[in-house]
Amino acid sequence: MATLAEVAKHAGVSPSTVSYVLSGKRSISASTRQRVEQAITELGYHPNAGARALAGKRSHIIALVVPLRTDVYVPIMMEIAIAVTMAARQHGYDVLLITNDEGPDGVRRVAGSGLADGVILMDVELDDERVPVLREQGTHAALIGLPDDPAGLACVDHDFAAAGALCADHLADLGHREVAFIGYAPQVYQRHAGYAERTLAGFGARAEERGLRYLHRPCEGSYDSTAGALARILADRPGTTGFVVQNEGAIGPLLSLLRTTGRTVPEDASVVALCPEPLAEQYAPRLTAVTGPAQELGRQAVELVMCRIEGGCPAEVTLLTPVLTVRESTGPAPTRKRARP
Numbered sequence: 001m002a003t004l005a006e007v008a009k010h011a012g013v014s015p016s017t018v019s020y021v022l023s024g025k026r027s028i029s030a031s032t033r034q035r036v037e038q039a040i041t042e043l044g045y046h047p048n049a050g051a052r053a054l055a056g057k058r059s060h061i062i063a064l065v066v067p068l069r070t071d072v073y074v075p076i077m078m079e080i081a082i083a084v085t086m087a088a089r090q091h092g093y094d095v096l097l098i099t100n101d102e103g104p105d106g107v108r109r110v111a112g113s114g115l116a117d118g119v120i121l122m123d124v125e126l127d128d129e130r131v132p133v134l135r136e137q138g139t140h141a142a143l144i145g146l147p148d149d150p151a152g153l154a155c156v157d158h159d160f161a162a163a164g165a166l167c168a169d170h171l172a173d174l175g176h177r178e179v180a181f182i183g184y185a186p187q188v189y190q191r192h193a194g195y196a197e198r199t200l201a202g203f204g205a206r207a208e209e210r211g212l213r214y215l216h217r218p219c220e221g222s223y224d225s226t227a228g229a230l231a232r233i234l235a236d237r238p239g240t241t242g243f244v245v246q247n248e249g250a251i252g253p254l255l256s257l258l259r260t261t262g263r264t265v266p267e268d269a270s271v272v273a274l275c276p277e278p279l280a281e282q283y284a285p286r287l288t289a290v291t292g293p294a295q296e297l298g299r300q301a302v303e304l305v306m307c308r309i310e311g312g313c314p315a316e317v318t319l320l321t322p323v324l325t326v327r328e329s330t331g332p333a334p335t336r337k338r339a340r341p
Contacts, residue, residue: 002043011039060093062305063116065107065130067123068099071185071221073248076276076294077122080144083298084120091306093117104133111139118305120144124155126192142304144297145194146317154304156318158292160195163322164202166290167244167272170324172210175333176242176270179207179214180233182226182254184247186218199246199274213237221249223256230257241333246274255283266331277325285328292322 008015013032021028021036028036039045064084067077085095096116098106100123107130110116117140121130124145134141135152143155171179181203183189188196200216207214215237217229229250233240243258245251251273255265263269265285273280273289280289300318307313 002045004045007036007039007043007045010043011035058117059115061096061116062088062093062302063096063098063110063119065098065100065119065121068101069123071188072123079294080122080298083295084302087299087302091302104129107133108137111137118142118309120301120305124194126194126197140305140308142301142308144301146198147194150315150317152315154308154313154316156297156300156304157194157320158297159319159322160198161202163274163290163292164199164204165206166322166324167274168203168206168210168212170272170288170326170330171242171244171270172212174270174330177212177333178237178239179212179242179244180237180240181214181216181244182219182229182247182250183216184218185220189218196246203244215240219247219250221247223253226250226253227257230254234261241269243269243271244274245271248275248279251275251279251283251287265329268334270330272330280325280327288325288327288330290322290324292320296320
């Protein structure tokens with residue numbers, strides 16, 4: 001990483017001039033400022049906020065690394081980000097948003113520059129490449145998500161395995177024996193997103209315990225991809241009567257497609273969604289859903305990172321308990337007479 005002295009040499013000015021350009025404390029000519037800014041860009045220099053502050057001072061900034069992907073449900077991500085921002089303000093901190101497309105380099109840049117006192121990671125993958133950077137640099141950090149190896153980390157997440165198990169139990173209790181799990185797009189599983197893989201694992205394990213035959217079909221969430229997933233399910237298991245959906249985009253298309261195939265919900269087919277409460281309430285019929293408090297994830301993540309900044313927080317993993325709310329989209333398994341061939 002370039003130093004301030006290297007920037008000064010590259011621009012042909014003194015180190016103090018570079019400092020004045022960065023701080024704005026003195027008037028610098030436009031041509032000199034332009035040379036300094038060009039040198040900063042060419043060398044990739046990142047000012048060290050800690051070095052600029054007085055000894056013992058903090059930046060009072062938390063960096064929040066948010067997902068920038070087409071396969072995430074944006075309303076939930078924004079709800080978490082807003083909760084982080086509000087909780088941080090209660091501690092006198094501001095939040096700097098960093099997009100996760102920068103990967104480990106983005107985390108290294110923020111942590112190494114001293115720009116932020118702590119970092120919160122979202123959209124954590126099971127083998128997340130950003131985690132070794134946090135460990136290597138000793139960054140004060142909290143994770144919203146759970147990697148395969150959480151040793152030494154402070155993590156908060158929904159208990160996605162328990163959420164999947166709740167879905168399987170509910171359908172089994174209603175007498176369903178042939179069930180299908182419509183998940184996220186294939187690339188979500190390919191990058192080992194923790195929320196997707198843990199939910200599927202929890203559902204699959206409990207389904208086997210309860211004697212359910214189940215299929216898993218990834219789905220992009222569009223109408224066409226949902227139609228393809230449903231067609232494959234019914235071709236492979238025509239007696240399927242229970243559906244679990246962990247893809248917000250696929251919920252509406254699935255309900256519509258079930259109707260077009262002559263299946264009434266819940267008389268012929270039961271649907272359980274893993275989605276926010278407002279989304280579950282907007283469909284007809286209203287959806288039986290497993291939910292978790294998104295705002296609580298953001299609030300607890302801030303408490304964890306603040307505790308680490310203050311030096312008093314050991315490594316810990318907190319999993320928030322999911323809740324299943326029964327509505328009109330699930331009912332007893334149909335008799336053989338009603339089941340579709």
